[in-house]
Every structure is written in structure tokens, then in C-alpha cells.
Amino acid sequence: MGLKYDQRLLEMLVGVYGPRTRMVLEALKTPPREYALRVNMLKADPDDVVSEFEAMGVRCRRSQVLDEAITIEVDGPFTVRERGARITADKFAAESVMLGSNLYEPGVLRSERVRPGDEVHVADIYGHVVGSGIAHFSSARPHTKGVAMTTTESVYRLPQIRETAAYAEGRIQEQSLPAMLVARILDPEPGEVVVDMCSAPGTKALHVAQIQGDRGTVYAFDNAPNRVAKIRSEIRRIGIKSVRAIPRDSRYIKQDFPSMIADKVIVDPPCTALGVRPKLYEDAKASDVEACSVYQRQFLETAASIVKEGGEIIYSTCTLTLEENEGVVEYAIESLGLELAPQDPLIGSGGLKGLMRAQRFDPDRTDTPGYFIAKFLKR
Numbered sequence: 271m272g273l274k275y276d277q278r279l280l281e282m283l284v285g286v287y288g289p290r291t292r293m294v295l296e297a298l299k300t301p302p303r304e305y306a307l308r309v310n311m312l313k314a315d316p317d318d319v320v321s322e323f324e325a326m327g328v329r330c331r332r333s334q335v336l337d338e339a340i341t342i343e344v345d346g347p348f349t350v351r352e353r354g355a356r357i358t359a360d361k362f363a364a365e366s367v368m369l370g371s372n373l374y375e376p377g378v379l380r381s382e383r384v385r386p387g388d389e390v391h392v393a394d395i396y397g398h399v400v401g402s403g404i405a406h407f408s409s410a411r412p413h414t415k416g417v418a419m420t421t422t423e424s425v426y427r428l429p430q431i432r433e434t435a436a437y438a439e440g441r442i443q444e445q446s447l448p449a450m451l452v453a454r455i456l457d458p459e460p461g462e463v464v465v466d467m468c469s470a471p472g473t474k475a476l477h478v479a480q481i482q483g484d485r486g487t488v489y490a491f492d493n494a495p496n497r498v499a500k501i502r503s504e505i506r507r508i509g510i511k512s513v514r515a516i517p518r519d520s521r522y523i524k525q526d527f528p529s530m531i532a533d534k535v536i537v538d539p540p541c542t543a544l545g546v547r548p549k550l551y552e553d554a555k556a557s558d559v560e561a562c563s564v565y566q567r568q569f570l571e572t573a574a575s576i577v578k579e580g581g582e583i584i585y586s587t588c589t590l591t592l593e594e595n596e597g598v599v600e601y602a603i604e605s606l607g608l609e610l611a612p613q614d615p616l617i618g619s620g621g622l623k624g625l626m627r628a629q630r631f632d633p634d635r636t637d638t639p640g641y642f643i644a645k646f647l648k649r
């Protein structure tokens with residue numbers, strides 16, 4: 271098992287990448303060589319955070335692209351020994367352990383007999399061994415939360431970002447470089463009202479607030495209550511006052527909040543996430559792409575109705591298909607009357623179908639996840 275796509279989806283990808291498709295799929299199995307973090311400029315100086323990581327023996331540097339971005343070198347791949355009992359983890363947890371994160375109990379699917387202090391190893395559901403370490407739970411009692419294994423060996427190595435003081439004190443957020451561009455391209459001014467329609471865990475909303483110096487209003491919508499709780503805990507960790515997390519289906523903002531008018535809107539909707547890397551395996555279908563693309567258009571339709579005239583909308587996805595990217599952009603232009611606007615910074619390659627003002631990040635060409643960004647103006 272590796273990356274498995276149904277025939278129609280494979281054809282969609284070949285339509286985008288042609289003979290490069292195989293290289294794109296290979297790149298998706300590995301992490302970028304540099305892992306990006308965003309510094310909360312309201313609390314810290316990126317140079318100080320770089321020094322802090324360097325003092326921990328981490329190879330870290332400032333990004334040449336964005337002031338607030340720093341990157342950490344990813345070591346690997348290494349071969350991991352199968353020590354002790356096997357813990358089988360879900361896809362997300364196994365991919366995190368592969369990068370050196372600890373294993374948390376909600377990610378444990380099943381386990382051989384384990385007691386706290388035992389040496390153990392972690393595999394995904396297909397038996398790929400991704401890491402090993404020391405267990406902190408007992409297989410005799412049900413899994414709840416907390417650390418299940420501290421990772422000492424993994425296929426790739428990154429520091430335990432979430433265990434650092436910089437993380438605990440809200441000085442850094444984990445975010446890929448293309449994802450950081452979204453708030454930068456939106457360029458929010460202090461005092462502006464920004465609506466983030468699909469916000470959890472709030473990374474982009476909090477970036478917007480930081481750029482505004484915490485002197486604007488950011489409405490962070492998400493329809494999943496547990497994920498809204500995550501936005502709220504991130505608001506507390508980062509220490510921002512201007513973000514309001516709202517548990518609501520944002521497709522109905524117009525009906526639920528008739529007086530809501532935004533200066534700027536972010537639409538970062540659910541997508542097939544085909545650009546996220548590294549991937550241990552995937553089982554995606556063309557029908558998932560089609561379902562997402564219908565859903566994505568609904569968010570843009572609402573965005574167009576709540577943004578003021580002259581206002582801006584940024585649309586972004588972490589996926590690769592035309593149907594969820596350029597196809598949605600064409601819909602926004604043709605059916606919603608939005609104007610595709612130039613982006614700054616523009617670092618990726620232009621969009622397909624002649625939409626050169628859109629921005630694509632291709633995993634075989636840039637050391638980033640696959641990503642797509644479009645900016646619209648409402649005239």
C-alpha cells in the first residue's frame with residue numbers, strides 16, 4: 271500500500287502534471303527538507319527564536335521569503351528498529367511519529383501488550399514502522415489522552431516543537447510557507463473586519479490578527495465544535511484578543527448574521543488535501559474531488575455576498591486537482607462576478623488554464639506541500 275488513487279483521479283492528476291505525475295507522487299511520500307514555523311511577531315523576534323532553537327542543537331534559519339518565517343532542517347530518512355511491542359497508529363498519528371513527534375493516545379488504534387516504561391515501536395495500519403520509543407500507557411486500560419509514547423527514533427527527525435518554551439508561550443505556530451502567504455497576500459490593515467470562513471485550528475486567523483497588530487476584528491468560523499475549541503485554545507496560547515471563534519456553518523453567514531460586512535474574507539475550505547506531505551498512504555477517489563469542489567463553491571458564493579464592494583477574498587487549498595483549484599476560480603469569475611487579482615508575494619508558479627494570477631506550489635518543484643492560492647476582488 272502506498273499512494274492509491276482510483277483511475278479517474280489518476281487521470282485528473284495526469285491532466286495537471288503530465289509526465290511529471292510520478293515525480294509529484296514520489297515527492298508526496300517525503301517531507302519537505304525544511305520544516306516551516308511562523309514566529310508571532312507581537313511576542314518575539316525571529317532572530318531570537320532562531321538562536322533559541324540553535325541553542326537546542328537544531329539547524330534553524332530565517333526564511334528568505336517572509337520576515338516572520340523560520341525553517342528547521344529535517345534529518346533522515348533513517349531505518350527504525352522494531353523495538354519491543356508494536357503499537358498500530360492511525361494515519362495522522364503515524365505520519366506525525368514518522369517526523370519525530372511523540373505518539374498521543376487518541377492516535378493509538380491497537381497495541382500488543384504494553385506497560386509504562388516498555389520499549390515499543392509504532393507502525394501504520396499497513397505495517398510500515400515509523401518510529402520507536404518508550405511507552406507511557408498500559409494496553410490493559412482504555413486509551414484516553416496524553417502521550418502514549420515518547421519517540422526516540424523515527425524515520426525523519428525534527429525537534430519536539432510542541433514541547434518547547436517557544437511553543438508553550440505562544441511565540442511560534444506550525445504553518446507551511448505557502449499557508450503563511452495567505453494572510454500576507456490578504457494584507458489586512460489594523461481596524462479591518464476579516465472573516466475566516468473555515469478557520470480551525472485558527473492558524474490563518476491568528477496570523478491575520480498578528481499582522482493587524484491585534485487591532486482589527488477577525489471572525490473565525492468553523493462548524494465543528496471540537497475544532498472551534500481548538501481555535502479558542504490557540505487564541506489563549508498565542509495571546510490574541512481580536513479573534514472571535516464562532517461555531518457555525520459559514521455557508522449561512524448571510525442568513526445568520528444579516529449585518530455582517532467584511533473588508534476581507536479567507537476561504538480555506540475542506541479539500542482532498544492531496545498536497546499534504548509526507549504521506550504514508552492514501553486512498554483517494556475522483557468522487558471525493560468532485561464532492562469537495564461542489565462544497566468549495568458554496569463557501570465562495572457566501573464570501574462574495576458578505577464582502578464589501580472593493581473588498582478582497584483569498585481562496586486556498588492544500589490540494590492538487592484542477593477541479594478544486596482553477597475550476598473553482600473559473601466558477602468564481604464566471605458565476606459570482608469576482609475578479610482574479612494579482613498576488614504579492616508571488617513565489618509559486620502561475621495557475622493552469624491561463625490563470626496566471628493564481629499561485630500553485632508543486633511538490634516536485636518546491637520544497638513545500640502542494641498548495642493553491644487565488645485572490646479575488648469584488649467590484
Ligand SMILES: C[S@@+](CC[C@H](N)C(=O)[O-])C[C@H]1O[C@@H](n2cnc3c(N)ncnc32)[C@H](O)[C@@H]1O
Pocket residue numbers: 449467468469470471472473474475491492493494497518519520521538539540541
Ligand atoms: C482546511 S481546514 C482550515 C484550516 C485553517 N484555515 C487554518 O489555516 O488553520 C478546513 C476547516 O473547515 C471546517 N469546515 C468544514 N465545513 C464547514 C462549514 N460548513 N462551515 C464552517 N467550517 C467548515 C472544518 O471543520 C475544518 O476545520
